[in-house]
Amino acid sequence: MAFGDQDASGPVFVKANVAGKNVTTGSFTPPSGALLIAFAWHDTAGGNLTNTSVVTDSLGLTWTRRATRSKQDDGAGAANGHIAISTAVATGAAMTVTTTGTNTGNPAGLYVRVIPGADTTTPMDATPVEGTTNAAVVSTSIVTATDGARCFLQVIDWNVAAAMTAGTGQTSVVSDAIGASDDRVYLGVTNAVTSPAGSTALSTGSPSTGNTNNWIGIAVRPAAGGGSVSGTAAATLGALAAGAAGTHIVSGTAAGALGVLAATASSTRAVQGTAAAALGHTTAAAAGTRTTAGTAAAALGTLAVTVIGRRTVLGAAAAPLGGATGHGDAGGAKSGSAVAALGVLAATIAGRRTVAGIAAAVLPGVTSPASGRRIVVGSPQSMLGGLSARVVVISSTALAGNAHGPLPVAPGAVTVHTVSIAGAIT
Amino acid sequence: MSARGKGELDPSPWYTRFADYRDRGISISFAFDDTTRALMDATVVREDECLFDRILIGVGEDGTPNSTPNVFVCGFGATVITAFTLAQHSLNTIFDVMTSLTAGRPPAV
Numbered sequence A: 001m002a003f004g005d006q007d008a009s010g011p012v013f014v015k016a017n018v019a020g021k022n023v024t025t026g027s028f029t030p031p032s033g034a035l036l037i038a039f040a041w042h043d044t045a046g047g048n049l050t051n052t053s054v055v056t057d058s059l060g061l062t063w064t065r066r067a068t069r070s071k072q073d074d075g076a077g078a079a080n081g082h083i084a085i086s087t088a089v090a091t092g093a094a095m096t097v098t099t100t101g102t103n104t105g106n107p108a109g110l111y112v113r114v115i116p117g118a119d120t121t122t123p124m125d126a127t128p129v130e131g132t133t134n135a136a137v138v139s140t141s142i143v144t145a146t147d148g149a150r151c152f153l154q155v156i157d158w159n160v161a162a163a164m165t166a167g168t169g170q171t172s173v174v175s176d177a178i179g180a181s182d183d184r185v186y187l188g189v190t191n192a193v194t195s196p197a198g199s200t201a202l203s204t205g206s207p208s209t210g211n212t213n214n215w216i217g218i219a220v221r222p223a224a225g226g227g228s229v230s231g232t233a234a235a236t237l238g239a240l241a242a243g244a245a246g247t248h249i250v251s252g253t254a255a256g257a258l259g260v261l262a263a264t265a266s267s268t269r270a271v272q273g274t275a276a277a278a279l280g281h282t283t284a285a286a287a288g289t290r291t292t293a294g295t296a297a298a299a300l301g302t303l304a305v306t307v308i309g310r311r312t313v314l315g316a317a318a319a320p321l322g323g324a325t326g327h328g329d330a331g332g333a334k335s336g337s338a339v340a341a342l343g344v345l346a347a348t349i350a351g352r353r354t355v356a357g358i359a360a361a362v363l364p365g366v367t368s369p370a371s372g373r374r375i376v377v378g379s380p381q382s383m384l385g386g387l388s389a390r391v392v393v394i395s396s397t398a399l400a401g402n403a404h405g406p407l408p409v410a411p412g413a414v415t416v417h418t419v420s421i422a423g424a425i426t
Numbered sequence B: 001m002s003a004r005g006k007g008e009l010d011p012s013p014w015y016t017r018f019a020d021y022r023d024r025g026i027s028i029s030f031a032f033d034d035t036t037r038a039l040m041d042a043t044v045v046r047e048d049e050c051l052f053d054r055i056l057i058g059v060g061e062d063g064t065p066n067s068t069p070n071v072f073v074c075g076f077g078a079t080v081i082t083a084f085t086l087a088q089h090s091l092n093t094i095f096d097v098m099t100s101l102t103a104g105r106p107p108a109v
Helices: B083-088 B094-098
Strands: A014-017 A022-024 A035-042 A052-057 A064-069 A082-089 A097-102 A107-115 A129-134 A139-143 A150-157 A170-178 A183-190 A199-206 A212-220 A227-233 A240-242 A248-254 A261-263 A269-275 A282-284 A290-296 A311-317 A324-326 A332-338 A345-347 A353-359 A374-378 A393-395 A398-401 B014-019 B025-032 B039-046 B054-057 B070-073 B077-081 B100-104
Touching: A014 A022, A014 A170, A014 B094, A022 A107, A035 A052, A035 A097, A035 A150, A035 A183, A035 A212, A052 A082, A064 A129, A064 A212, A082 A150, A082 A212, A097 A107, A107 A170, A107 A183, A129 A139, A139 A212, A150 A199, A170 B014, A183 A199, A199 A212, B014 B100, B025 B094, B039 B083, B039 B094
Parallel strands: A227 A248, A240 A261, A248 A269, A261 A282, A269 A290, A290 A311, A311 A332, A324 A345, A332 A353, A353 A374
Antiparallel strands: A014 A107, A014 B100, A022 A097, A035 A082, A035 A107, A052 A097, A064 A082, A129 A212, A139 A199, A150 A183, A150 A212, A170 A183, A393 A398, B014 B025, B025 B039, B039 B077, B054 B070, B054 B100
16 A cells, blocks of 8 residues: 555545536545545536535534645636645545535535644645646646655546546546436546655546646645655565554565565555565554555564554465454454465454455454454355354354353354344444 | 537437546446437447446435446346336436446455
8 A cells, every 4th residue: 555545544536417517426534643534526517617525524623725736726818617626634534525616517526635644734745736738638747755655647528538547657547427427537546655855757648639637736745753664575565664653555566475564553554565575565553544454475474562553464375364463442354365374363352353265264353352343254165263252153054153152042053134223333 | 530519419329438547448328318308228238347347326324426326237248227127227318327427446354
C-alpha cells in the first residue's frame, strides 16, 4: 500500500440523478486521523453562472473547500459542468458523505478517498492547478514540494464525449457517466508517489475530440516522518525501522525475504508483496493500521500489537499464514489460504475477532477471555478450530460447538432459513 | 465510442463499474430498449476477491444507499438479474436505476 492509495475502509463511487441534486455515499468507517478527500461532480445547464455545491457528512465534520472549477467560480472561460474538491479529517466513527448542488443539474457523482498517513494540517502539498480543455486530452502538471506526495486529476466533460482514460503513469479511479449521459466524470491518480519532489504530469489519455473539460489537479502531502522501501530485489528487500509517526511501507518482489517493518508510533505500517522466502512482518506497540498482505513461498509474517488498532493478515502462504495477536480493543482479522495451518487470533480485550479461510490442516480458533463477537468460518481438511468465547461454530452443515456454554440445541445437522435478531446478542 | 449530444442517452447497454481499494471491481450492465427505455436483463460481474458483493439502487429512509430496499447480492463471476426481478423492485426503465447507484460490502460481522 503506497501513500495515497485508497484505504480498505474507503467507500465506493456513487452517482445519482435526483431533483435534490445530491448524492450520498454508503456508510464507511475510516481510521481515526485519516485524510478524507471528497471529489464531487455536478451537471449544469449550458451557460449557467450560478452553480455551487457543498459537501457535508453524517458526523458534522468540518469540510474545507480546496478547489472548484465551474463557470460560477471561474467565469465564462470555464466550460459547463461543476467539479469541487474538499477535505476533512476522520474521527474513526462510521459516517456517510453527501454533496449537494445549488443551481446545478440533477446528475451528480461523489468519490471519497480515505488516506491514512497524510498531513492533515496542510494536506495540499501545492496550490491546486485547474483549467479548461476543449477537443483535446487534458495535459497539465503540478509541482510538489514534499518528498512522497501523491497527485490526482479530476475532470468533468459536459459535452459527453467518450469515456475518459488515464494518461501515462496514471490509473483511472473513476471513469463513468452521470445522469442520462449528461456528463462524463473522471478521476485519475499517479501510479506512484512523486519522489523526489518536483514536477508531476497529470493527463488523460483520451478522448481528444468532442470534449469540453473542466479539470483540477492536486498533490496530497504525506505526514512528516514517513518512509518507504519498494522495488525488486534479487535477495532481500530491506527493512524499515521507524519510531516516528507517518506512513511506512515496504512493498515489492524479492527473491529472498521481503523486509520487516518495526515501528513504535501510531500511523500506517504495511508490508506487501511477493517473496520467495518469508514475507516480513510488522511489529508495533502503538495504535495505527498494521497490514501484512501478499504471497510467500515460506511463512506469511505475523502481526503483533499491544494496543488499540486494526490488525490484518491477508494472503496465501505455503507454510503457515501467520497469526495476529493483540491485547487491545478494535479487533483483528485473518483470511486467506494456507497449505498448513491458518493462524490463530488471540485477544484479551473486547473487539471483533474473525478467522476465515481455507486450510489444508487445522483452521484454528479464536481465544479470548473478554466480551466481543468471535467467529470461525472455513473449510478445513482436518478440523475446524475450537473457540473459547461467545460463539457458535458451524462446520459444513453440522453445528459443531459452543465453548461458552450449552448449545440451545444438540449438535447435528443445521438448516437455516431466516435469522432475525431483535436485540443484543449476549 | 462516438460522442453523444448533451443529455442524450447512450444506446443500450448502460454499463458502470465500481472498484474496491485494490481495483477489484463489480460492474453492472443494464440492457434496455433504446426506444421505450424499458429495462431488460441486467448482468453483474463480480471480479475475484472484490470486496463489494452487492449493487445498491436508490436510497432508503435515512437518505443513504445503506437502507435502500433495492439490494442485489451477487457471487463471484457473472450474475443475471432478470427484467422480472427488476420490475419487482419497481425498476422498469433505465431512468429508474439512475436515482442512486453504487456498490456495497457485506454487512459487518
